[in-house]
Amino acid sequence: MKINIVISLIILCLCHNATANLITFDDNIIGEKYADGSYISGRFDINSYLAEDEFNYPYDINSISLEFNFRDDDNDLTSQLIQTSYFYWFEQPGYTAYYRRLYTQNVDEIEHFHVWDTANNIWKTVVSNYYSMGQQYIGVATWDGQVANDRYATIAYTNEYKGFGGSRTISTGVSAGQAQTLRTTGILGYHTYIEGDGYLVSAKMTIDVQPNPSINVVEPSTLAIFGLGIIGLASRRFKKQA
Numbered sequence: 395m396k397i398n399i400v401i402s403l404i405i406l407c408l409c410h411n412a413t414a415n416l417i418t419f420d421d422n423i424i425g426e427k428y429a430d431g432s433y434i435s436g437r438f439d440i441n442s443y444l445a446e447d448e449f450n451y452p453y454d455i456n457s458i459s460l461e462f463n464f465r466d467d468d469n470d471l472t473s474q475l476i477q478t479s480y481f482y483w484f485e486q487p488g489y490t491a492y493y494r495r496l497y498t499q500n501v502d503e504i505e506h507f508h509v510w511d512t513a514n515n516i517w518k519t520v521v522s523n524y525y526s527m528g529q530q531y532i533g534v535a536t537w538d539g540q541v542a543n544d545r546y547a548t549i550a551y552t553n554e555y556k557g558f559g560g561s562r563t564i565s566t567g568v569s570a571g572q573a574q575t576l577r578t579t580g581i582l583g584y585h586t587y588i589e590g591d592g593y594l595v596s597a598k599m600t601i602d603v604q605p606n607p608s609i610n611v612v613e614p615s616t617l618a619i620f621g622l623g624i625i626g627l628a629s630r631r632f633k634k635q636a
Contacts, residue, residue, distance in 0.1 A: 415602075415603055415604065416600065416601075416602050417440075417443070417600070417601055417603060418598055418599070418600045419438050419440055419443060419598065419599045419600075419601070420438075420596065420597070420598055421436040421437065421438050421584070421596075421597040421598070421599070422436050422437055422438070422439060423436045423594070423597065426465070426593045426594065426595050427593060427594045428467070428591070428592075428593050429586075429587075429588040429591075429592060429593070429594065430588070430590070430591040431588065431589060431590065431591075432587070432588065433585060433586065433587050434586045434587075434588070434594045435583065435584065435585045435586070436583070436584060436597055437581055437582060437583040437584065438576075438581065438582045438583075438584070438597075438599045439580060439581050440453070440576070440580045440581075440582075440599075440601070440603075441580035441581070444580070444603070448605045448606075449603070449605060449606060450606050451577075451578060451579075451580070452577040452578045453576070453577045453578075453580065453603055453606075454577075454603065454604050454605070454606055455573065455576060455577055455601050455602065455603050456602040456603070456604065457601065457602040458567070458568050458572075458573055458576065458582075458599065458600075458601050458602075459565065459566075459567060459599070459600050459601075460509075460565065460566045460567070460568065460584065460597070460598070460599050460600075461563060461564070461565050461596075461597075461598045461599075461600070462507075462509050462563065462564045462565075462566075462584075462586060462594065462596070462597050462598075463561060463562075463563050463594075463595040463596045463597075464505075464507040464520070464561065464562050464563075464564070464586075464588065464592055464593065464594055464595060465560070465561045465562075465592060465593045465595050466502070466505050466522040466523075466558060466559040466560055466561075466590075466591075466592050466593075467591050467592055467593065468502060468556070468559040468560075469502060469591065473498065473499070473500050474498075474499045474500075474501075475496070475497070475498055475499075476496075476497035476498075476499055476553075477494065477496055477497075478494055478495040478496070478497070479494060480492040480493065480494045480546060481493060481494070481495070488543065489540065489543040489544060489545050490543055490544050490545070491544075491545045491546075491547065492544060492545070492546050492547075493546070493547045493548065493549050494538075494546070494547075494548055494549070495549055495551060496548050496549065496550045496551065497550075497551050497552070497553050498550070498551075498552045498553070499552075499553040500552075500553070500556065501556070501557045502556045502557040502558055502559055503557060503558065503590065504521055504522055504524075504557065504558045504590065505521065505522040505558060505588065505589065505590035505591065505592045506519055506520075506521050506588070506589035506590060507519065507520050507521070507522075507562055507564065507586070507587075507588055507589075507592060508586060508587040508588070508589070509564045509566055509584070509585070509586050510584070510585040510586070510587075511566040511567070512566075512567075512568050512569040512571075512572050513566065513567035513568055513569050514567075515569075517587070518564050518566055519564075520562040520563070520564055521558070521562070522558040522559055522560055522562065522590075522592070523558060523559060523560035523562070524557065524558055525556055525557075525558070525559060525560070526556060526557070527556055536548060561595065568582065576601075582599065584597060
C-alpha cells in the first residue's frame, strides 16, 4: 500500500506543468528606420523563439503589450538670417561708433509619431520634445565703414532655436482579433506613421505565455523528489531481503 502511494506521488510530480514566461520580442525590422512623412509597418514572429517541444498552436498567451520608440532626427529644417538696425555703441574722440546685430537662426520643426492602436481603433500620437539652446555670441566680424564722423561695425550672434527633438515612446494594447491571430499563427502585424522626418528606433512586444496545458515538463525539484522515492523503495526492499 505504501509503495503504491509513493509511486502515485512520483507520477504527480513528474506531470507538473511549467509556469508562464514573460518574454519580450523584437520585430522583424533590423536597425533604425527613417521616415519622412511615410508609414513604417512590420510584424512580430514568435514561432522561431518558442521551443516546439513545449509550445504548440494555439499558443497559450495571457497578456500582450506593445512598445514603440521614435527619435527626431534633430536636423535644422530652416536657417534664417536676421539683420537688425544699427545701435549706438560707444563714443571715441573724433567720431561716433555704431553697430548692428546680425543673427543666424536655426529651427527644427515639430515631428508627430503615430501608432495604430487596434485595441481602441485609433492612432496614438506623441510629438517630439521642445527645447532651445538660446543665443551664442560670435563677436565683431568687421568694421563696415565710416560716414563722416560715424563708424559702423557688425556683431554676429547665432540663435539656436532648435525647436523640437529627442526620443519618444508609445505603448499600446492589441484587439481581441489580433490576440487570437497571434495565438493561432504566432504572427502579429503593426503600423506606424511619422509626420516630419524621424526614425522608428525599435518595436517590441511583451507577452505572458505559458506552455500548452497538455505539455508536461520535468522540473529540477521534481527530479529530486523522484530520486528520493527510488532510494526509499530500494531501502525498503533491501531491509526485507536482510
